[in-house]
Amino acid sequence: MSDILIRIKDREGNLHEVDASTDMNLNLMEVVRSYELAPEGTLGICGGMAMCASCQCYINSDHKLPEKSDDEEAMLSEAFYVRQESRLGCQIRITEELHGLEVELAPEES
C-alpha cells in the first residue's frame, strides 16, 4: 500500500495537495472526483472512456507520462482550451512514478 502526493490546482485557482493510492487502479480524473475538487457532473462526465473532455488538465511538472492513445489524441483535438501540456485525466493511471505531479484543471466548457 503506497500513496503518492499530487498537487492539483482547481478551476478557481485553489491549490490542493492530495494523497492518491497507487494500488486501486485509479486514474487522475477519479482522484479529482474522490476529493470533490470540481462540482459533481462537471468532471468525468463520460465516466473515463476518453469520450468527453471534461477531465482535461494541464500537466505543469515534467513527469514522464504514458503516451496518449489514439482515443485521447482524437478527443483532445476536438476539445476547447487545449494547450501543449493538455491531457485527459481519465487516461493517466496513478503510479508511483507520478509522485509530486503538478496538475491544473482546465476550465469547464460552458
Added chain:
Amino acid sequence: MIKTDILIIGAGPTGLFAVFEAGLLQLKCHLIDALPQPGGQLAEIYPKKPIYDIPGFPEILAGELVDNLMEQIRPFQPGFTLGERAETIETLEDGTFVVTTNEGTRHQAPVVAIAGGLGSFEPRKPLIDNIGQFEDKGVAYMLKDPEVYRDKRVLIAGGGDSALDWSIFLSGVAKEVTLVHRRNEFRGALDSVEKVRELKHQGKIRLITPAEVVQLEGADRLERVVVRRNTEPAEDIRIELDTFIPLFGLSPKLGPISKWGLEIEKNAIRVDNTLDYQTNIPGIYAIGDVNTYPGKLKLILCGFHEATLMCQSAYQRINPGKKYVMKYTTVGGIHGFDGSKKEAPKVVVKAID
C-alpha cells in the same frame, strides 16, 4: 395533448426499463428525449462499448442492451416524443402534471418520472467570441433539413463521424462544402474517412487541415469566416459562405429541469431513497443517474432497481387505496397492451405406464 399514466423524461436504460415495470402494473408510459433515438448515453456516446456489470449478462454491448430493452418493453406500447427537450412543467387543479417540450408538444400525466441521466445532450459550441450573434443567422449546430443547404456554400468544422457524414451528404446537395479540422487525422468509421478522401480528390469537398475557424464576420448575417491554418507560421484564410456548421459533439446539461422547483444537489435531483425515489414535489420522481441520495451509485443496475420501486409508488398514487400484491413474471407472465401474452408453459402431469 398526449395523455399517459407515467410520463418518463429520458429514454435511457432506466427510463426504458421503467416502461416494463409499469406495464406489469397495467400502467401506460410515454417517454420524452432530446436525442432523436432511444437509449440515452448508451446509444449516443458508447453504443459499441461492452458493459460487464448487467446482472445475467457477462458482457453486452451498450447498443445491444438498448435493443434488448426496446424488445422487452414492446408489448407495453410506450409512446415516444424524440428529438424534443422537456422544457416546462405545470400542475393542474386535479393534481396532474403537464410537461411541454421546446417544440410545444404537451403531455399530461398524474406521475412524472425524471430519468434524465446527465441531462439533455446539447451541441458543444466552439469558443469564438461573436458566435452567439450569428446563431440562426448563418451558424447552425445541428442539421435537420438538408434541403436548406441546397446550392449554398457551407463550411463544416469537426473531426468525428458527424462532421464526416454530413460533409459527404452535403457534397451532393450544397454548392460548396469545406471541411475544417484541427488535425490531419479524423476519428470516424473507416469508410467515411475513405469517402471524404475520394470526394476531396474529385474536388467535391475542400479539406483544410490542420486548421480551425477563429473568427466570424458579417454585417447582419454571417458572410465569411477566418480559418487559421496551423502551419508555421500560421496562415489565415477568409472563406465566403452561407452557413458555418460546427460539429463538436454533444455534452449533457441538466437544463430546464433544474428550474422546476426540485431540490438540486451536486447537479442531481435529491430524492427519498428510503422509499420510492420521489422528489420534494409529490408525484414527481427521479430515477437513475439524474438523482442523488446518500450512497448513490450511478450504475445502470441501480437505475433498474429505482425504476421498479418508483412504479410501485406510482401505482399507489394513481390507484389510491387499491389492494395490490407484487406478482412474479414466472407466475403472472406478461400481458401486453397489444394483446400479446407470454407465460410459463404448463407442466404436464401424467402417469408413466
